[in-house]
Amino acid sequence: xxxxxxxxxxxxxxxxxxxxxxxxxxxxxxxxxxxxxxxxxxxxxxxxxxxxxxxxxxxxxxxxxxxxxxxxxxxxxxxxxxxxxxxxxxxxxxxxxxxxxxxxxxxxxxxxxxxxxxxxxxxxxxxxxxxxxxxxxxxxxxxxxxxxxxxxxxxxxxxxxxxxxxxxxxxxxxxxxxxxxxxxxxxxxxxxxxxxxxxxxxxxxxxxxxxxxxxxxxxxxxxxxxxxxxxxxxxxxxxxxxxxxxxxxxxxxxx
Amino acid sequence: xxxxxxxxxxxxxxxxxxxxxxxxxxxxxxxxxxxxxxxxxxxxxxxxxxxxxxxxxxxxxxxxxxxxxxxxxxxxxxxxxxxxxxxxxxxxxxxxxxxxxxxxxxxxxxxxxxxxxxxxxxxxxxxxxxxxxxxxxxxxxxxxxxxxxxxxxxxxxxxxxxxxxxxxxxxxxxxxxxxxxxxxxxxxxxxxxxxxxxxxxxxxxxxxxxxxxxxxxxxxxxxxxxxxxxxxxxxxxxxxxx
Numbered sequence: 342x343x344x345x346x347x348x349x350x351x352x353x354x355x356x357x358x359x360x361x362x363x364x365x366x367x368x369x370x371x372x373x374x375x376x377x378x379x380x381x382x383x384x385x386x387x388x389x390x391x392x393x394x395x396x397x398x399x400x401x402x403x404x405x406x407x408x409x410x411x412x413x414x415x416x417x418x419x420x421x422x423x424x425x426x427x428x429x430x431x432x433x434x435x436x437x438x439x440x441x442x443x444x445x446x447x448x449x450x451x452x453x454x455x456x457x458x459x460x461x462x463x464x465x466x467x468x469x470x471x472x473x474x475x476x477x478x479x480x481x482x483x484x485x486x487x488x489x490x491x492x493x494x495x496x497x498x499x500x501x502x503x504x505x506x507x508x509x510x511x512x513x514x515x516x517x518x519x520x521x522x523x524x525x526x527x528x529x530x531x532x533x534x535x536x537x538x539x540x541x542x543x544x545x546x547x548x549x550x551x552x553x554x555x556x557x558x559x560x561x562x563x564x565x566x567x568x569x570x571x572x573x574x575x576x577x578x579x580x581x582x583x584x585x586x587x588x589x590x591x592x593x594x595x596x
Numbered sequence: 597x598x599x600x601x602x603x604x605x606x607x608x609x610x611x612x613x614x615x616x617x618x619x620x621x622x623x624x625x626x627x628x629x630x631x632x633x634x635x636x637x638x639x640x641x642x643x644x645x646x647x648x649x650x651x652x653x654x655x656x657x658x659x660x661x662x663x664x665x666x667x668x669x670x671x672x673x674x675x676x677x678x679x680x681x682x683x684x685x686x687x688x689x690x691x692x693x694x695x696x697x698x699x700x701x702x703x704x705x706x707x708x709x710x711x712x713x714x715x716x717x718x719x720x721x722x723x724x725x726x727x728x729x730x731x732x733x734x735x736x737x738x739x740x741x742x743x744x745x746x747x748x749x750x751x752x753x754x755x756x757x758x759x760x761x762x763x764x765x766x767x768x769x770x771x772x773x774x775x776x777x778x779x780x781x782x783x784x785x786x787x788x789x790x791x792x793x794x795x796x797x798x799x800x801x802x803x804x805x806x807x808x809x810x811x812x813x814x815x816x817x818x819x820x821x822x823x824x825x826x827x828x829x830x831x832x833x834x835x836x837x838x
Contacts (some may be wrong), residue, residue, distance in 0.1 A: 493678035496646040497740065498668025499695050505692070511682050588720050589680040 408467025416475030478520025482513025632797030671740030693739030
């Protein structure tokens with residue numbers, strides 16, 4: 342915690358400096374507010390418009406969490422299946438990569454046509470962007486299990502299931518958490534994109550309305566909210582990681 | 597009655613013959629070392645007994661049961677400690693039992709205490725020195741329920757001083773908790789100091805070319821390492837090996 346305080350002030354200071362420069366540049370060169378509002382105006386708007394904005398924020402948070410949860414589940418299940426059944430890996434791994442080449446922006450309207458404006462198309466969009474980093478990270482983690490540990494487990498008579506659950510899965514946890522961190526931040530992006538296409542509320546809706554009415558200050562409020570939300574998700578995963586992968590955190594302290 | 601019997605076992609990989617009519621047997625609670633030039637297929641013997649490899653011909657029996665290609669009949673201690681980094685020492689020591697289905701944490705604690713590791717039961721492997729990790733690996737093998745323990749050059753990665761410490765420690769642990777042990781090494785002194793019997797392997801394809809019954813009485817003391825008798829035996833094994 343002390344280390345965090347000791348090092349944490351640096352990015353904060355840089356951020357503050359950026360805001361100050363931004364504020365000065367906008368004021369000195371008289372840039373119109375609809376083009377680029379100064380930070381003070383954005384924060385005032387965030388403060389005054391909080392009551393209107395807050396339901397949107399809540400809705401996006403909720404969708405992101407649902408989508409993230411489904412994405413994690415599917416990502417892990419796919420990784421385990423592909424790892425344990427070589428036949429599946431050979432036949433599906435290339436398709437997995439292709440699934441990431443479909444532009445979300447193009448796919449999302451199609452999903453709306455197929456599934457309507459409800460929760461389902463949104464969850465599908467978020468899942469699509471979330472599961473891939475988790476699957477890839479988990480597969481890598483499984484594969485990197487040291488051969489001497491595997492050899493020991495085999496010699497000691499471990500079954501295929503024991504080999505996986507007692508060795509390969511716990512060994513892959515740090516990798517899986519790397520995937521989770523990426524997926525957590527993606528999930529917020531995915532949620533906002535899915536809301537652009539049609540939703541009653543959410544940061545995506547708020548953003549579309551703001552930009553079409555040239556309320557650039559509100560667009561920035563939305564951008565900052567998305568950044569903050571992603572950051573919180575990320576920190577949340579880091580906290581869980583510290584708790585689950587304690588043995589590794591200890592190892593770092595020992596060095 | 598023989599506890600472990602290796603009968604006419606042949607094993608090759610393609611044109612490469614590694615074991616050729618390998619024959620030996622071990623009595624219950626006997627400590628037998630296999631010594632051979634490097635690359636003579638010592639690991640292949642273990643992998644075959646451990647069931648990771650199947651012999652091309654011949655039979656491996658443990659307690660009269662043929663175990664060709666079957667895993668789970670031996671308890672094993674590899675060259676590297678191979679402890680799971682996310683498990684505490686106590687949980688690591690229990691792993692061998694866990695794989696076979698039943699855990700005895702009380703007995704495990706007792707063994708850790710005897711080994712002088714009780715204070716580390718809740719520690720993680722990275723907090724221990726190399727020698728201590730090997731002790732943990734040996735206790736894990738000792739606690740496993742299988743009849744035969746196979747040790748694969750367990751001290752070869754340790755420095756000279758730690759190695760002697762570990763040999764003395766292993767000797768005292770084994771003398772107070774007798775088990776059937778098959779020990780692979782390339783160190784003649786180590787084999788003489790620890791074992792009841794020494795099997796000498798030939799170059800590839802490996803077969804047992806000589807067998808020595810070590811005459812030193814037990815419990816053994818490190819002082820025998822400097823006796824003339826010990827050096828005489830060392831010479832004998834050495835010449836059998838070349």
